[in-house]
Amino acid sequence: MNNSVWTNDVQMPTFGRLEQDLKTDVLVVGGGLAGILCAHRLAREGVDYALLEADRICCGVSRNTTAKITSQHGCIYAKILRMFGPAKARKYYEANEEAIQAYYQLSQSIPCDFEWKDNYIYSKESNHDLNAEIAALSHLGIPVEFTKNIQFRFSVEGAIRFRKQAQFNPLKLAAGLAKDLRIYEHTAAREFSEHTVITDYCKITVSKIIIATHFPILNKHGSYFLKMYQQRSYVLALENAAQVDGMFLDAAENGLSFRNYGDLLLLGGGGHRTGKKGGGWAELERFTRIYYPGAREVCRCATQDCMTLDGIPYIGQYSKRTPDLYVATGFNKWGMTSAMVSAMILVDLVQGRENPWTQVFSPSRSILRGQLLNNAFEATVNLLTPTKPRCTHMGCALKWNPIEHSWDCPCHGSRFNEKGNLLDNPAANGLP
Numbered sequence: 336m337n338n339s340v341w342t343n344d345v346q347m348p349t350f351g352r353l354e355q356d357l358k359t360d361v362l363v364v365g366g367g368l369a370g371i372l373c374a375h376r377l378a379r380e381g382v383d384y385a386l387l388e389a390d391r392i393c394c395g396v397s398r399n400t401t402a403k404i405t406s407q408h409g410c411i412y413a414k415i416l417r418m419f420g421p422a423k424a425r426k427y428y429e430a431n432e433e434a435i436q437a438y439y440q441l442s443q444s445i446p447c448d449f450e451w452k453d454n455y456i457y458s459k460e461s462n463h464d465l466n467a468e469i470a471a472l473s474h475l476g477i478p479v480e481f482t483k484n485i486q487f488r489f490s491v492e493g494a495i496r497f498r499k500q501a502q503f504n505p506l507k508l509a510a511g512l513a514k515d516l517r518i519y520e521h522t523a524a525r526e527f528s529e530h531t532v533i534t535d536y537c538k539i540t541v542s543k544i545i546i547a548t549h550f551p552i553l554n555k556h557g558s559y560f561l562k563m564y565q566q567r568s569y570v571l572a573l574e575n576a577a578q579v580d581g582m583f584l585d586a587a588e589n590g591l592s593f594r595n596y597g598d599l600l601l602l603g604g605g606g607h608r609t610g611k612k613g614g615g616w617a618e619l620e621r622f623t624r625i626y627y628p629g630a631r632e633v634c635r636c637a638t639q640d641c642m643t644l645d646g647i648p649y650i651g652q653y654s655k656r657t658p659d660l661y662v663a664t665g666f667n668k669w670g671m672t673s674a675m676v677s678a679m680i681l682v683d684l685v686q687g688r689e690n691p692w693t694q695v696f697s698p699s700r701s702i703l704r705g706q707l708l709n710n711a712f713e714a715t716v717n718l719l720t721p722t723k724p725r726c727t728h729m730g731c732a733l734k735w736n737p738i739e740h741s742w743d744c745p746c747h748g749s750r751f752n753e754k755g756n757l758l759d760n761p762a763a764n765g766l767p
């Protein structure tokens with residue numbers, strides 16, 4: 336059983352393959368929520384565009400998210416304040432708050448189970464990180480509350496509350512938006528040159544390209560293979576478990592997250608670097624047995640997130656040398672607001688307009704961060720490991736994942752099923 340809770344009552348629209356040459360102003364590559372939101376905004380502004388999806392729309396991470404819409408991304412403000420200063424930290428907040436409002440506006444015309452909820456970052460052991468985060472938030476003038484009044488079945492030392500955040504069903508929104516868009520499914524972009532994209536069947540002539548393929552698929556520019564790795568995490572949807580009034584995430588790395596969807600409790604966690612060992616669903620099952628002994632699992636899914644060097648997504652020009660190529664990636668497990676922020680920024684940039692958040696999310700910002708060494712180390716070790724099979728992205732040794740029966744790459748997170756078919760990019764091809 337491996338299925339997303341969002342798919343139960345949503346019929347995604349289907350689209351044909353692009354089989355004839357095409358000319359368009361903006362080409363969006365990737366039909367997840369970020370790509371769809373970009374296409375929707377382009378359409379709304381009357382821009383000539385098309386969206387290509389290699390498989391089916393929202394068949395990747397967009398269907399396996401816990402779908403929290405919040406500007407509270409763990410204890411991130413203390414970190415951004417330290418690295419980039421108050422002006423950028425404040426802009427990060429404002430961009431994400433505006434993304435929440437944009438979802439609310441869309442939910443007025445597309446029913447997608449949108450609900451206003453408070454979001455909490457809680458701590459089980461000490462309030463050390465929370466205190467530093469509260470100090471940063473106060474410095475930035477961001478309204479915040481500390482509370483000890485959390486009704487969990489385990490004890491919590493305290494939590495930071497952001498009021499008026501939101502949750503929804505992402506596939507209901509994506510289906511509602513996509514049906515009116517110019518989308519081509521089963522159409523993989525194979526080769527890129529400055530203003531031409533080649534697929535298996537045709538050539539597309541474009542002015543600007545937005546790459547929204549989860550992990551960017553072009554290795555030649557931007558060094559994303561150095562700047563990101565992927566993290567796997569797991570969700571159980573539980574019936575007959577406690578209702579939680581809000582959305583909750585542990586401040587500790589790889590802690591648990593909670594939200595409700597209707598009567599179901601969505602319990603998330605068990606995360607680890609793709610290709611490495613981690614808690615997985617077993618950790619969530621153990622937790623359920625202890626704290627929700629009467630609960631019944633309705634469905635489960637796993638998802639995969641691109642993690643950046645500094646915790647901020649890469650949204651903007653793909654690299655300094657590619658003026659007409661743009662990217663939206665590295666959402667660090669906060670894909671909902673980041674997808675909307677991507678659409679807001681990129682739709683401005685492709686039309687030559689200024690955007691107030693460009694600098695904060697610029698993919699060309701400094702890469703001199705500690706995580707860079709970890710990424711380089713991991714790549715070197717796995718490139719030198721002599722075992723087979725090898726990843727078709729850049730040749731790292733793949734690791735067998737006995738839980739999900741897949742071959743996973745510790746370098747950048749590509750995954751392949753038992754038959755060698757591609758499950759997750761950045762690899763573009765299956766195993767030979």
Ligand code: FES
Pocket residue numbers: 560726727728729730731744745746747748749760761762
């Ligand atoms: Fe890059 Fe495997 S994902 S080498």
